[in-house]
Amino acid sequence: MRHGWAMRGVLTLAVLGAALVPAQAGDSIWGKVTAVKEPTLVTLDYGYGSYEIRLVGIDAPRAGEAHAEEALQFVSDMVLNKNARMRLHHRDLSNNEMVCRLITDDAVIGMKEVGVELLRAGLARRQSGYDEKYGELAAAENEARQAGRGLWAPAASK
């Protein structure tokens, strides 16, 4: 009986979540990442201009907080001076930031979504309402949590 209620609750949350999530982000722009200002804020030069890109759906430690430098280095290693593409999710009307998925386009690294990898490494937390279509952010965060990585390491998560 308890499982039934729990399942109904999960389904209700899933339906409500789907109702809040937009149809899908779209339209890529390819370029080179020329700066990593924060773990979730990078500059993409697309040849005719550049965008300051905020990674969608995640919060990373800020400067001075635990794992902040590690998160910054992680993102720099993935994208700095490398080819990548942004898929616009939306423009944040409060500060005009372009909130995007950032996907590597590099022969060595391959095609990986930076935000998902940051979560998988345990160096960020996901925000609610941005879990795309198949729960990718939640899955990556859960993997990090279960493995006790970064923010989820036993000592850090207390």
Place this chain on the structure above:
Amino acid sequence: MTTNTRHLSWLVGAASLAAVLLLSVPAHAQLTATVDRDVSAKTGSDSECGMAKNPINPNQLFAFCNTAGAGMLAARSTDGGNTWIYPDPTDKTIADGDPGQGPASCCDPSLAWDTFGNLFITYLNTNATTVEIILSTDGGATFTNLVTFAGSVDQQTAVVANTTLPGAPVMIQVVWNQSGAMVGRAAPVTGLGAVGAFTALQSTASSGISFGDVAISPGGVVVQSVTPSGGQTGGNISIYRDLDGTGPGGWTGPIVAGTTNVGGFDFIPAQPTRSVDPETGLVFDANPTSPHFGRLYLMYTDELIQESNNLEIMLRFSDDNGATWSAAQRVNDDPTLLSQFNPKISIDDPTGNFMVCFHDCRESPGNTAMREYCTAAGPNGPAPMFLPNIPVGDGLSTTNSDGFDFGDYSGLDYSSAIGHPIWGDRSNSTGTNPDTSFDAQTDRVSGNVPVELTNIQID
């Protein structure tokens, strides 16, 4: 002749011309729409839809849209778009991980239905690293996986056309953006379910551009249009051509067809978080008896005064497969300084008549609420003359600020003399939208096209 006399003479002349023009447009030269149909009628947003009609059975239509949650909205009609049913009625989606419904999807639908009855359905996979093409040979009831193209991909589109190319009575062309350059592959189609091998990847070697549209000439020449990616100020509308269709030759170009002040991410009051782009569209006149057989029409959005948010729908045409282009003419007929955006063009192959539908803010003083409008024109006359724009949507819609607004594009199929636009709609004019998200809404638009202009006398 005094100044007053000259003014009077000009006025009489202008009045006479206006009267002749009015008289020469038949009273029945007017599009009409019916009541809207809510294709999705479910929670969560549905937008960026494709719409296709079976050329050999105009009662069969298929609609395919981005949707919230897993998969993509898929609906079909067997009565000419009056009512809609679902290949998977349990969730109204396909490409969601369920078996037999195609690889799991992210988004970005594109549809093409050929004269053998093959319905080609394309979309991006879950993480936008493959272009997926699935095939339905039974009107969109069931699906088989046709082909997958991998890479850093986006903006894929498939088109089909009857051609005179040897061994390709029908040709399918797929183009997409891969690592910033437009690329494509083509294949001959020789029967129902009979799709030949796709050509090797052919790249335009372009960069920094965003895809617009692609079309195939009756002779098998493939033409695609692109515009600058990113920014709010636009630039050239560039044309790339593949002159041998399914042959080994690659893309040539670019040819500049015109310019637009609409950028790749151009924010307007109606799309404040998602932005709009020029949304170029291409169609060929494929009617051998048309006076403009082989004419190529290019439709796009322009902002005549930079950053004015007064976006207009424009049209140019080419009679040499895109090598040279006419001057631009305006498609929307409103006198306002408000936005028209997300246009779509579709041509009725047997006649050469074509329809343009678009999101129109002409009724919204704040430039934030849109209604779907349509117009149409025929191949008679030296240049297209559009019927009066008519409101098609039954309600006004505004964004719900979910980040995606109305999406990047809308859908339209115009064939068998009936247009079927499809767009994201929040008006709940049908009373079937269960929440405040966008539902995929459509209508049936018909009328006598082309405009018959006769007895024009200009003194």
